[in-house]
Amino acid sequence: MxxxxxxxxxxxxxxxxxxxxxxxxxxxxxxxxxxxxxxxxxxxxxxxxxxxxxxxxxxxxxxxxxxxxxxxxxxxxxxxxxxxxxxxxxxxxxxxxEANNYPITPKEHGIEFLMDNRHLWLRSRKQHAIMKVRNEIIRATYEFFNENGFTKVDPPILTGSAPEGTSELFHTKYFDQDAYLSQSGQLYMEAAAMALGKVFSFGPTFRAEKSKTRRHLIEFWMIEPEMAFVEHDESLEVQEQYVSYIVQSVLKNCKIELERLGRDTSKLEHIQAPFPRISYDDAIKLLHEKGFDDIEWGEDFGAPHETAIAEHYDKPVFITCYPVGIKPFYMQPHPERDDVVLCADLIAPEGYGEIIGGSERVHDYELMKQRLKEHDLDESAYAWYLDLRQQGSVPHSGFGLGLERTVAWITGAEHVRESIPFPRLLNRLYP
CATH class of the missing domain: 2.40.50.140 (Nucleic acid-binding proteins)
Structure with missing residues (x-):
């Protein structure tokens, strides 16, 4: 048999x-x-x-x-x-x-009950479908980067410094030293790009951010490519090609799962590069036209602002060139302006917010030293990172895609907690 x-x-x-x-x-x-x-x-x-x-x-x-x-x-x-x-x-x-009084019956259950029984909730048709789509996105990610000449590199999870400051990092002791759970592998991927040209990582990242929104997790997974000899606009092209690729792969290979989720696939079918682009300056103007008088130039966008901008388009949209004061120290200045940097956030449609953040990186040694000082970062902790700017530095760019937000958008899930097998939330470390 x-x-x-x-x-x-x-x-x-x-x-x-x-x-x-x-x-x-x-x-x-x-x-x-x-x-x-x-x-x-x-x-x-x-x-x-x-x-x-x-x-x-x-x-x-x-x-x-x-x-x-x-x-x-x-x-x-x-x-x-x-x-x-x-x-x-x-x-x-x-x-x-024989199962013994299986607790999740075919009826409505409260979210806390379902989260307490996450180890069983995963068996449901909806959760099964979301996990299958997540797997397809991961499979397509490896396929895309392998086909485009990238090498996978695994950065460390325990680090002695923070790419964006330590205020939202989990601190631990590394024997007699301070260490942190990584919030990004980017800095290490920049080093890898100087060795291998085009690289990507895929792994867990951690943010000690006390947020309860439907877009935030404490532990989540990031895909982080870095590319040597690639400038800002070229990086945007890679980003839109990559996102288009994974969406189309899900449409092709997860038809049953998308149907089971009740996903309106017509909203995904036209997700093809190129994507629209709007500068931060023009985004502020657009928001003012839409009645968002609370946002001023120099402030970062919140969820309502990103949603309003996204609704203006029918595809993911790049918001480019944010003010230098609200972005991390490693971003390359705009060549014609000293108040903005060469960066972009990719905002998903349908209210799912930012799924990619990326930029061209500072490659000049003196400018990087200045940036570290301006951000009150200990130069000795970043000595190796600074050294990259003295040993054959080149223009280079990279980005990070948040897997769970991307899964939530593509599947139409209401909350990112459904897009990871065992979510870690502000008040949840079980199961």
């Missing part, structure tokens, strides 16, 4: 196969039991017809509890009524383990 997974059923139509599954749900009439089965690769309906199986099999089917684990044997048939396209005509059932 061939053991297969649900995702492979299309290759076994008309065959009798064995599946290891969990019972997601069931319903039955007097003569037929419909079992909603899942195995991690997908969901399929198993049909148990009383007249076609031994009596004990039908009795077992009707007595099963939600999330019990089973081996089922049956024939794979086509089912044009379902989005999956196949179902299983069940002939035999072997119960592996």
């Amino acid at each position: 061939k053991k297969i997974r649900i995702q492979d059923m299309s290759n076994h139509v008309g065959e009798t196969v064995k599946l290891g599954v969990w019972l997601a749900n069931k319903r039955s009439s007097g003569k037929i039991a419909f079992l909603q089965l899942r195995d991690g690769s997908g969901f399929v309906q198993g049909v148990v017809v009383k007249a076609e199986v031994p009596e004990e099999v039908f009795v077992t089917a009707k007595g099963l509890h939600q999330e019990s684990s089973l081996y089922v044997i049956g024939e794979v048939t086509k089912d044009e009524r379902s989005s999956f396209g196949y179902e299983l005509q069940v002939k035999e059932i072997e119960v592996i383990s």
Whole structure:
């Protein structure tokens, strides 16, 4: 008997196969039991017809509890009524383990209850679909950067300095030294770019930011490319090509998941480079025209401001050239202005906010020394970073994409807590 997974059923139509599954749900009439089965690769309906199986099999089917684990044997048939396209005509059932009062039933539950049971909530159709889309974005990320000549480099998670200051970092002791959980691998990726030309990292980052918004997590994952000999405008082209690539990959490879999530795919289908660009100056003017009189030049944008700007376009939009005073020390000044820097935030449509922050990096030694001083940063802690500007420095650029915000946008999730398997929030470290 061939053991297969649900995702492979299309290759076994008309065959009798064995599946290891969990019972997601069931319903039955007097003569037929419909079992909603899942195995991690997908969901399929198993049909148990009383007249076609031994009596004990039908009795077992009707007595099963939600999330019990089973081996089922049956024939794979086509089912044009379902989005999956196949179902299983069940002939035999072997119960592996009965679930005991599974707490997440097919009804509405409060978010705190679901978060307390996150280890089980992941099994639901919606959460399964979001995790599959997350995986596709990760797969497509590796594919995009590998196909475009990037080398993956892994920066450290424990660092002795902070790229953007220490106020929002988790502090720990590294034996007899101070250390921090990384909020970005960028500085190390700049060093890697000087060795390998075009590099990217993908790993966890941490922000000790006491925020409760639907866009913020304490622990999240970042994709951070850095590119030598690449200036600001060239970097923007890479960013829009990359985002377009992952969106189109999800549309191609996650059709069932997007349908299960009820995602309006028409809003994703036209996400193709190039993306519109608006300067920070013009963004301020646009916001004033829209009635946001509270924002003045020199202030950073909040969620309502980003949403208003995004609504003006039907694609992700770059906001470029922010004031120097609200951006980190490593950003390259504008060649014609001393009050703004060569940077951009990419704002996702539909109110999901910033998904990418990037810039051209300062490559001049004296200017970098000056910037460190202006930001009251200990030059000795950044000696190696400063040294890069003395050893064959070149213009270079990079950016960071927040995976969870991107997953939330593409899937239409209401909160980023649903776009990571086990979210770490301001008041949540369990499970």
